[in-house]
Amino acid sequence: MDISFKTPKGRFNYRVAGLLIYEGKILIMKDENQPYYYLPGGRVLLNERSEDSMRREIKEELSIEVDIKRMLWVNENFFTEESLNERFHEICFFYLLELKDKEILKRGDEFIVNENGKIHNYYWKLFEELKDINVYPLFLKEKINELPLNIEQLVEMKD
Template identity: 75%
Template sequence: MDITFKTPAGRFNYRVGGLLIHEGKLLIMHDENQPYYYVPGGRVMLHEKSEDAMKREIVEELSIEVNVKRMLWVDENFFVEDTLKEQFHEICFFYLLELKDNEILKNGDEFVVNENGKKHTYYWKSFDELQDINVYPLFLKEKIANLPFYIEHIS
């Protein structure tokens, strides 16, 4: 069971996001019906460690295994989701990930994955390219070039 719930005042999410970086490029994704990009990840399940959730989400979304190097950020985020127009209160743990092998790189800088009937397009984007696109969370544009060595709290 995912840790998310809806109330009359909005929705709460507990999620994880993973940063896969290769040769100065970050892997981001885009759903066909969304006006924004984001890093791979998803909701944490009840009684699941966030690191385990991160690994599980990458397997579900990309069919690859990764190593979790370290947590980068804890983000407390309050926003109105662009498509649903729903108020969110979200806690997200962002992790720096490492590929276990380079198979996914054979897909090129842009590739499509169908996850349970949902089409996701993935892109390897340089840090400079991120400045010109609508990528969430917004702080990624500023912080991607200088990753912290210790966990940072963002609110």
């Protein structure tokens, strides 16, 4: 069971997201009907450690295994999701990930994955390219150039 629930005032969501970085590029994704890009990851299950959730989500979405190097950020995010027009209060743990092998790189700089009927478009983007696209979280555009050695807490309020 995902740790996500709807209330009369909006939705609470507990999720994880992973930064896969290779040769100055970061892997981001976009769903076919969404106007924005985001990092691979997903919701944490009840009674699941966030690191286990991160590994599971990457395996489900990309069919690859990763190592977790370290947690980078804990983000408390308040926003209205654009396509659903739904208010969110989201807690997200961001992890720096490392590829166990380079097989995914053979897919190219852009590739599509069909995850149980849901189409995900993936892109390897140079860090500086993030400035010119609609990518969430917003802080990623600046923070990608200097990843923290210790966990940082970030709060975003977007309306």
